[in-house]
Amino acid sequence: MSFQRDFHYRMPMRVGGxxxxxxxxxTTGSGQEFIAHQTLFDRPDPRRLDLRASIRDPEGRWLVRVNRQRAGxxxxxxxxxSASMAFGSAASKIQRMSEFALSLGDSVFRTGDALGMLAYDASERTDLMLxxxxxxxxxxxxxxSLARARADQPSTAGIFQACSRIAGKQALVFLASDFHAPLEQTSAALDLLSHAYVVPMVIWDEVEPKAPEGEGLLALRDIESGRRRGLWLRPQIRRRWEDAFAERREALETLFSSRGVRPFYMTGRFDADALSRYFFEAV
Known part of the structure; x- marks a missing residue:
């Protein structure tokens, strides 16, 4: 598994903790961001005593500085x-996600935050939980864990169960999927994560958005159901194939924008610089 260098992230809003x-x-504390002055009586912390502000105070009160601290x-x-994540040309989508997990681990450790993982297919995958x-x-x-994960379930219904574990928590959540499942499931998960800052990681393979080249009979196998079928490739089918992906992307954009969320598209290998730019633009 190749090394992916870390990326830079910051929360675009204030956090608690x-x-x-x-x-x-x-949260008020020992940080450098000044908020206001309070009297020494209301906030008995002589270390924060501001002599200049106290001298200028018309009521002659001793004033202390109140600052905000930075938090993790x-x-x-x-x-x-799920089974659709096992698809891939050069590498499967799960392998791409495991590459991202390496970079995420380095980035979170350097920033000083805590890192955990939840997983799902037809149900919550507690064997992968961290x-x-x-x-x-x-x-x-x-x-x-992701590289060894069994990916043979056709359903992603477990997303609601997995996200229920962090419902109502303030956190940074990378929701990684190809989002080929019904949008109602994704919408329900976003409802649970309304207190978190969610980054949808839309993982697509390079060959997915475009129909195969050439014309003729193409043998296909549904990676989730295992069923096989034949498809006669012709210009009309190729246009419908590509239009379907464009429509899916537009539907995802509409869903995420309605929740104030902006997706990050990961087609092929993970690009750490692109994700850093994503956060810089958000902040």
């Missing part, structure tokens, strides 16, 4: 390991 970290916080936040990878931890090896553990 008492654990120090790298993100802007709404839990980061989750919510991974689709509780949030502050560890340099968390990304490696996730990548190795």
């Amino acid at each position: 008492q654990r120090p970290g790298a993100h802007r916080s709404s 936040i839990p980061v989750y990878l919510v991974a689709d390991v 509780a949030p931890m502050h560890s340099r090896g968390a990304g490696v553990m996730m990548a190795e």
Whole structure:
């Protein structure tokens, strides 16, 4: 498995929590971001005494500075390991996702956040679950688990069960899937993650959006059901193939934008620089 260098991320909104970290916080503490002055009586912390502000105070009160501290936040990878994720030309979508998990592990450790993983197919995959931890090896553990994961279930109905574990929590969630499942399932998952900052990782293979070259009879096998069928390739079918992917992308854009979420498209290998730009634009 090739090494992927890390990317840079920051939460675009203020986060809560008492654990120090790298993100802007709404919590008062020992940070450098000044909020206001309070009297020494209301906030008895002589270390924060502001002598200049106290001298200028018309009421002659002793004033202390109140600052905001930076805080950490839990980061989750919510991974689709259904049968469609086993498809791939140069590498399967699950292998691409495991490459991303390596980069995610390095990035989260460097930032100082905790990293965990949830997974699903027809039901929640508790065998792949990883509780949030502050560890340099968390990304490696996730990548190795995904690389060994069984991906033979045709359904993604377990997304609701998996996301229920972090429902109502403030977190950074990478929702990684090819999103070929019914959009109602994705919509229900986004409802559960309304308190989190969600980054939908739309993982598509390079050959998916375009029909195969040439004309003639093409033997196809449904990777989820295993059923085989023949398809006669002709210009009309090729246009319908490509139009279907364009319509799917438009439907995903509509769904995510209605929730204030912007997807990150990962076609082929993971691009760390592209994901860094994604966060810079959001911030």
